Amino acid sequence: MHPNPSSCQQCAQRFNSVFCKAREEHVELINDKKVCNIYKKGQLLFNEGAYPFGVFCINDGKVKLSHQGDNGKEQIIRLLKSGDVLGYRALLSGDRYSASAIALEDTQVCFIPKDIFVNVLQHDAGMAFEMMKVLSDELHRSEIKLTHLAQKPIRERLAETLLFIKETYGIEADGITLAVKLSREEIANLVGTATESTIRLLSEFKKEGMIELDGKKIQILKPKQLLATANLQD
């Protein structure tokens, strides 16, 4: 992986990102000012409490965004993938970061300085609309998750989370293995439960034949049954 990937104009993620509707001249402007970097697995992109100086655009890799709960317990609030932008929430609110971003694997990231990003947003209605759509979609996801957290048992939420991981990061070539390695603790912090409960339920799912476990590898054997277990209405 090279720290300086292709230009934004040629970027494979361009039409898969919030910049999909941005005008050519603005993409060029961003390309001129962007700074690319590789973050190793476990490395911090930014830390809760810091001031945002721009946004991060994931070119290739995976990142988790998490809050530090009061007792120090991590709550993972988003999973980011190639084409996703992060850091915009704090920037647009005029806040400090309320969450930390950590690479889940070696990840290539481009940094776009605040003034450039804001400037383009101000002069490109298409991109501004796309930004609003991203924000609205995130808000939607967050509110649904909030409701499920308040109302659904852990078993259902874990099943839902496994399907969410599958939807977000996809499946490996074998057609069944989740294309990301997460610890049991991370899965628990995504579900919003204790690590032991997650381990226990994963074992149950395995006993019931819905999944297969092999270290951090998780295989989805019966997606239909998992979906039924998640008990989703919408």
Place this chain on the structure above:
Amino acid sequence: MHPNPSSCQQCAQRFNSVFCKAREEHVELINDKKVCNIYKKGQLLFNEGAYPFGVFCINDGKVKLSHQGDNGKEQIIRLLKSGDVLGYRALLSGDRYSASAIALEDTQVCFIPKDIFVNVLQHDAGMAFEMMKVLSDELHRSEIKLTHLAQKPIRERLAETLLFIKETYGIEADGITLAVKLSREEIANLVGTATESTIRLLSEFKKEGMIELDGKKIQILKPKQLLATANLQD
């Protein structure tokens, strides 16, 4: 309360709303096309699953926004007050409403048709930015609430909710009574717990001298102690 209040240009909420940065000509445009209405307490502004045809701007009153959980249990996800706009999430995502809006008291609401609202957003960068700020702030609030729901006991969440209600709707002339009437069930659906648990804990809070209860009237006697009970870090 008259169904047709002052013009948008003269509206008391104008600089207290997402339109605060909108240009004069755009406010005029909105004023020309808006349709105002009074919703009685308990009346539906819009229903989960319906298509949005515009946004609602609260001129005077209080509205709750809630999801219907799978088991039919309500989860209140936002409380709206004068100057707040609602219905934008679905509209900007291009979705149907994912939540229902219900008046908590007799409420004066102006409806702004979709094409006007979108048109102004497209031609008014100031307002578009303000819209992004509103979305970002909501996203922030939602993600914090999500973390607390996953990690904090009900006692702390109830204390936090009472303070949130106070912050949102304020206090009556006596300086201590919450300026909104919510049923125990509604408070429970805001906290994300069973009605009985909420009733029990409110009684505890009363016994401990933090609040006073008189029907639906709730008085905050010791805000400091309530804040300590909420155990907030941020």
Place this chain on the structure above:
DNA sequence: TTTGAAATATGACCTTTGTCATTTTTCAAT
């Protein structure tokens, strides 16, 4: 290959919270 720390797994137990049943209160309609 060994080895030791970290991650995973499992059991026992206890706390929190939800559910159900019942009583009491409130409040609006008559």
Place this chain on the structure above:
DNA sequence: ATTGAAAAATGACAAAGGTCATATTTCAAA
């Protein structure tokens, strides 16, 4: 004022899920 239904309050109990202790396994560094 009366009354009846809805809301609030309270108790008893059950279930879900968290915590703690203790194996067992994994996996990377030596």
